Amino acid sequence: MINSSFAHRMAVTSLFPQSRVGMNDPVKIGFLAPLTGPVSSWGLPGLHGCRLWEDWLNRAGGMLIGGRRYPVSIIPFDCGYDPEQATEGARHLVRHEQVQLLMMLGGDTFTPLRQFLNENKVLASTLLPSDLSPDTRYLIAPAEVHPLYNVTAVDWLSRARPGLRKVALCSQKDALGLPSVATYRAAFEAARIDVVKDILYDPADSDVAGIVQPMLDSEPDLLCWCTSYTPMVHSMTEYAHKMGYKGEILSCTMDNYQRLVARTSLDFMDGAIFQFPDFDDPKLAKKAFFFNRPSTFFKEYNARYPDSWSAVSWEYVAILDLWHAAVEKVGSVNPVSVLNTMKHMDTTTHAFGAARWWGESIFGIDNALIGDWPVVTLQEGRARIVEFGSIPDWLEKHEALLQRHLSAVGQLWQQRLETGDQKTGLTSRIVES
Numbered sequence: 001m002i003n004s005s006f007a008h009r010m011a012v013t014s015l016f017p018q019s020r021v022g023m024n025d026p027v028k029i030g031f032l033a034p035l036t037g038p039v040s041s042w043g044l045p046g047l048h049g050c051r052l053w054e055d056w057l058n059r060a061g062g063m064l065i066g067g068r069r070y071p072v073s074i075i076p077f078d079c080g081y082d083p084e085q086a087t088e089g090a091r092h093l094v095r096h097e098q099v100q101l102l103m104m105l106g107g108d109t110f111t112p113l114r115q116f117l118n119e120n121k122v123l124a125s126t127l128l129p130s131d132l133s134p135d136t137r138y139l140i141a142p143a144e145v146h147p148l149y150n151v152t153a154v155d156w157l158s159r160a161r162p163g164l165r166k167v168a169l170c171s172q173k174d175a176l177g178l179p180s181v182a183t184y185r186a187a188f189e190a191a192r193i194d195v196v197k198d199i200l201y202d203p204a205d206s207d208v209a210g211i212v213q214p215m216l217d218s219e220p221d222l223l224c225w226c227t228s229y230t231p232m233v234h235s236m237t238e239y240a241h242k243m244g245y246k247g248e249i250l251s252c253t254m255d256n257y258q259r260l261v262a263r264t265s266l267d268f269m270d271g272a273i274f275q276f277p278d279f280d281d282p283k284l285a286k287k288a289f290f291f292n293r294p295s296t297f298f299k300e301y302n303a304r305y306p307d308s309w310s311a312v313s314w315e316y317v318a319i320l321d322l323w324h325a326a327v328e329k330v331g332s333v334n335p336v337s338v339l340n341t342m343k344h345m346d347t348t349t350h351a352f353g354a355a356r357w358w359g360e361s362i363f364g365i366d367n368a369l370i371g372d373w374p375v376v377t378l379q380e381g382r383a384r385i386v387e388f389g390s391i392p393d394w395l396e397k398h399e400a401l402l403q404r405h406l407s408a409v410g411q412l413w414q415q416r417l418e419t420g421d422q423k424t425g426l427t428s429r430i431v432e433s
Contacts, residue, residue, distance in 0.1 A: 026073035027063055027333055029320070030099035032089045032109070035078035041429035042081075042105050042127070046316035048305040050074050050103075052297065053317045063324060066331045075099060081426065083112045094122055100333040101323050103316050106131045107175070107424035110139075123335035125319045127312075128424065130175055132363035133413045138339060141359075142350060142369040143318040144311075145391065146176075147183040147227060149373035150252055151398075152389025153273050154184065156375045157222070157250070158191035160386070164222055164248060168197035168215035170236075171226035175424040177203070180227035180252060182405040189405075190398045196220055203425055208235045216243055227252040230429045234260055241268050248273070254383075255310045255429050261381045272378045276311040283374075283385040310429055318351045322369075352388055358395070361403060364413035370395070 031050060033043030054074050062069040075097050077089035086109035093099045094116075102117070104110055106126030114136060117124050121138055129141040129148075157164060169184055171177035181200065188195055197218035201211050215223060223240055225233050233251050240249070241264040254260070254274040261269045277284065279298035297317075302309055326341040327333055342348065348355055348369065355371030372388040395402070406412050410419060 024071075026071040027065070027327075028073050028075050028097050028099045029323075030090075030093035030097065030102040031074055031076040031316070032079055032086060032093060032102060033076075033105040034081040034109075035076060037080045038428050039081040039105075039426050041310065042312055042426055043078075045305070045308045045310050045313040046103075046105075047074070047076055048308060049297075049301060049313045049317045050320060052300060052304070053320050057324070064328050065333065079109050081105070081107075081109055083108055086110070087112050087116070090116060090122075094120055100327075100335065100338075101125070101320075103319055105426075107426060121335055123323075123339050125316075125323075127315055128176070129359070129363060129368045130179060130411070130416070130424075132359060132365055132367050133417060134364040136365065136367070138335060140319075140339070140342070140367045140369070142322050142342075143315040145368055145370055145373075147180040147252065148368075148370060148391050148395075149275055149389075150180065150183050150227075151187040151190075151394045151402075152373045152387075152391060153250060153275055153375045154187035154191050154193070155389055155394060156387050157248075157273065158193065161248070164193060166194050166196045166218070166220045167222040167224050167250075168199075168218050168220040169195060169224035169226055170197075170199040170201060170211055170215060171228060172203040172205075172232070173200045174203050176227055176426065178409045179406060179411040182409045182411055183402060184224060184226050186398060186402045186405040187394075190394075190401055193222070203229075203427070208232070208239050212236050212239045213243070216240065216245060220247060222248040222250055225249070225251040229427045230255045231427070231431050234263075234431045237269075237272075238263055241265070250274070253311060253429075254378075256431055257378060257383060258381070259431060261378070266381050269378050270380070274376050274383075275373065276383075277374050277376050277385050278309070278383045279314065281374075281383070281385050283388075312429070314351070322348070322350065356392065358392070361399060362406065362412065 031047055034040050035044050054072055058071050062071045077093055079086040079089045090113050102122050102124040104126050106128035110126055110131045124139050126141050127144040129145055167188055171181040197215045199211055225236055237260055249272045251274050253276055279294040284294040326338045330337050330341040343357055350369050350371050352372045355369045357366045358370045359366050359368035370391040372390050374385045375387045375389055376383050377386050
């Protein structure tokens with residue numbers, strides 16, 4: 001079973017002499033993502049994290065395949081979030097570099113690659129599960145299961161803060177925001193929390209007052225930014241603070257929350273809820289997964305790449321760890337064999353514990369990995385996990401509700417294919433000072 005962590009495997013193998021014959025030719029892994037330009041914050045921190053993983057694995061002797069150890073080599077290609085550059089990069093990495101795994105951000109840079117990856121049986125990963133469909137047989141979403149994990153925070157709120165009855169929510173109208181707002185609507189309905197204001201705004205809209213003031217006027221107990229981009233999350237939160245808002249704040253992400261605390265106040269941000277922890281969180285210390293102790297990874301990452309930590313920093317590494325375990329289990333880097341090994345284990349683990357493959361009802365294929373996901377709140381200016389919520393448990397009760405809300409905004413896989421691929425149009429995760 002693929003259920004032993006990278007840290008555990010490294011600890012065990014270090015107890016024995018490295019007597020197996022080593023090989024000079026590395027196993028190559030492609031990293032196709034924006035590394036420069038306005039969307040680089042979705043790619044570059046991920047490459048940083050992968051470099052740490054690459055260093056650790058090679059220092060431990062490399063990857064064990066069929067009784068021999070091989071070094072691994074991450075081969076990056078900067079696509080700048082441009083579909084044409086992504087096509088060039090994929091062809092270079094697959095045909096020239098002969099990579100055994102192609103890690104991508106996805107979205108607009110995946111769309112032109114669908115046929116090429118299928119025809120060449122390229123095992124590829126995406127951070128955007130909306131890329132999945134029945135004709136993406138070799139594409140997996142094993143780390144980022146946006147927006148499914150957002151149900152866990154709403155479910156926790158319904159139990160931890162039962163007096164919360166009214167929510168005002170907003171999200172941008174694009175292929176990232178629409179499935180997010182649909183998922184939040186489903187989660188609030190399941191939790192019996194009334195949506196008193198529901199605003200969809202244009203991704204280019206910078207009129208923060210025009211978005212947030214009507215939400216405040218509805219007198220909610222909770223403001224929910226859904227999966228608004230980081231600069232908007234910061235601007236909207238600061239506006240709510242300026243206008244004297246006293247209620248709760250919920251957001252999918254809250255990158256660089258320290259800046260928000262500094263620009264509002266410790267008291268105002270206390271209790272804000274989101275979905276991505278810092279990896280020095282005490283509750284992660286008890287989790288046995290791919291990092292050589294999460295806090296060690298977090299500390300080394302921040303020492304080597306200061307001021308760049310985000311969810312992206314660890315998500316690509318989570319994919320590498322799952323792939324590594326499957327390669328060593330099957331004793332091969334053949335993409336089809338590795339994928340079959342990933343998909344047919346009785347138990348698989350992802351970053352936060354046991355998980356299973358799912359997705360046919362929403363994505364048309366069971367290539368998304370779901371399990372527990374952390375609910376995070378700010379406590380005295382620090383992100384702290386308050387619970388690991390179960391996505392599978394929520395779906396067992398409310399999957400039909402989720403399908404209904406996704407269908408209402410045209411986000412089921414059949415609808416996306418019928419209307420043509422929607423532009424994801426990602427923007428920066430970095431907030432300018």
